[in-house]
Amino acid sequence: MLGLGVDRLQADINRLLTSLFHQGVLDEQFLQLQQLQDDTSPTFVYDVINIYFDESEKLLRSLRLLLMDREFSDYKKIGLHLNQLVGSSSSIGARRVRNVCVAFRSASELNNRPGCLRGLEVVEHEYHYLKNMMHELFQLEQQRLLAAGVRYPM
Amino acid sequence: MGMAAEPQFHVLAVDDSLFDRKLIERLLQKASCQVTTVDSGYKALEFLGLREGVESNDPDAVSTSPEIHQEVEVNLIITDYCMPGMTGYDLLKKVKESSAFKNMPVVIMSSENVPARISRCLEEGAEEFFLKPVRLADLNKLKPLMMKTKLKKQKLEEIEKTSKDENGTVAAVEPEVKILPLQSELEPKQVHLQVVQEEQTLSSNKRKSMEEGLSTDRSRPRFEGITTAV
Numbered sequence: 001m002l003g004l005g006v007d008r009l010q011a012d013i014n015r016l017l018t019s020l021f022h023q024g025v026l027d028e029q030f031l032q033l034q035q036l037q038d039d040t041s042p043t044f045v046y047d048v049i050n051i052y053f054d055e056s057e058k059l060l061r062s063l064r065l066l067l068m069d070r071e072f073s074d075y076k077k078i079g080l081h082l083n084q085l086v087g088s089s090s091s092i093g094a095r096r097v098r099n100v101c102v103a104f105r106s107a108s109e110l111n112n113r114p115g116c117l118r119g120l121e122v123v124e125h126e127y128h129y130l131k132n133m134m135h136e137l138f139q140l141e142q143q144r145l146l147a148a149g150v151r152y153p154m
Numbered sequence: 155m156g157m158a159a160e161p162q163f164h165v166l167a168v169d170d171s172l173f174d175r176k177l178i179e180r181l182l183q184k185a186s187c188q189v190t191t192v193d194s195g196y197k198a199l200e201f202l203g204l205r206e207g208v209e210s211n212d213p214d215a216v217s218t219s220p221e222i223h224q225e226v227e228v229n230l231i232i233t234d235y236c237m238p239g240m241t242g243y244d245l246l247k248k249v250k251e252s253s254a255f256k257n258m259p260v261v262i263m264s265s266e267n268v269p270a271r272i273s274r275c276l277e278e279g280a281e282e283f284f285l286k287p288v289r290l291a292d293l294n295k296l297k298p299l300m301m302k303t304k305l306k307k308q309k310l311e312e313i314e315k316t317s318k319d320e321n322g323t324v325a326a327v328e329p330e331v332k333i334l335p336l337q338s339e340l341e342p343k344q345v346h347l348q349v350v351q352e353e354q355t356l357s358s359n360k361r362k363s364m365e366e367g368l369s370t371d372r373s374r375p376r377f378e379g380i381t382t383a384v
Contacts, residue, residue, distance in 0.1 A: 029287055036180045036290070044180055051173045083236070087265030088173050091287040 009144035016137055023096075025130060030093030049134055052092050056127060059085055063120055067113070078108040078116065085123070097126045161188040163300045164226075168198045168233035168245065169263075178232065178263075178288065185293040190228075195240030195248070198233070201226065204252055228258065229300040232284075235264040235271065243275055250279045257306070259299050263288055 020026045037044040059081045066072055082105040089098035104119030165187045167178045175191045182189040192198050199205060203226065231249060235242040242262045249255045262275045265286040272283045281299060284292050 032287070032289060036184055038184075041180060041183070048173065048176050048180070051176055055171070055173050083265065084171065087286055088171070090265065091174070091177055 005147040006144055009140055009147055013137065013140045013144065016133070016140065020133055025094070025096050025133060027093045027095040029090065029095075033092060046138060049092060052088055052094075053131060053134075055088060056085060060120075060124060060127065064124075067117055067120060072113070075108045075111050075116075079105060082108065094130055097123065097130055100126050161186050163229040163297070163304070164188040164190070165230045165232060165300075166198060166201060166228045167191045168193075168195060168231065168237070168242070170194060170234065170237045174234060174263075174286070181288060181290055181293055182232075184290055185297075187293075195233070195237060195242070195245035198231065198245055199248060202228065202249070202255060204248065204255070229304055230259045230261065230296060232261045232263060235262050235275070236266070243271075243278065246275060246278050246280055257303060259296070259303055261296065 017026070033045055033048065063078060063081055066074060066078060082101050085101045086098055086105065089095075089101060100119070100122045104116065104123055107115030107119045163186075165182050167175065167182065167189055169175045169178060169191070170193050172193075175193065179189045179191050190201065192201060231245075233242040233245050240248075242264075246260050246262065249258055249260055256279075259281045260279065261282045261284060262280045263284045263286055264271065267285055275283050282292075282296065
């Protein structure tokens, strides 16, 4: 019974990851990240993605504040924030988030405010979708660990 | 294989982003290196015992630091390019201008592929320029470089010790440091040869962008001093 639980959960995890790869939400850089996790650093992926969430949300809040300001003109600052988002999103394999950030950045380079506002909305949408998917993945992995843990009492 | 319990190399990693520090630290650990991370060029210089160009072992310098800095054994500095205050390029210059660390290998990382930036860094003496995301394969390629620098340093220290011990009656032995054949493989323009060793073929796009940014007949004044006697 317990063995089935682990296998079933692993199958769910695989199916979710496959789906995310097919949708282009994640790319092979995410696999590189998983390869860095091992017994000496067993929660690396979880830790680093949570740092990514914290830093990204700060940047997104800052971007929204900047663009909501009627007097706004600091496109350079928007560009700097987006450079960070593009870089960190690439580093975790968040392909779609990275791509929409690049598009947003192009609008900022043209000083196109409506384009920036649209760009921000798209980025926020993609970012939240990614976050939800990652939470689902982490939950499944947590359940799988628990199921495997019961099989191998410490 | 892989029996060494102690890491052979100590790398100083510099990046203002916590996320990037976490990543590079893990990558370096996975490459069996000891890692120290700092969040700015200033802190990197402090760690090395350099303070804004004032070296702690320079007797003529007026040191404002009350601490006496023990020389730290660092085999490589890897730094982000875009940092507030002191950029990776500024840090590179300071390190290469110092007499204590001018032979310290420095690697620059950036998420932006700007050929002019890459050339400028390499011309200033950076060993490599990595586009982020950095991969484990990239770091493993640095090992021959770190080994050579470490061996050279050890040899120089041995020679100094020898000439001190023997009251000047024995001539110092000339250090014969061989340039390992692998050195040529570190040239970015030839890195496409490395692609077959890469785990992921997609990482070649990073190397290609470096190649595009460099003229193939550019000669790099690297390691020219090694074969000459001290």
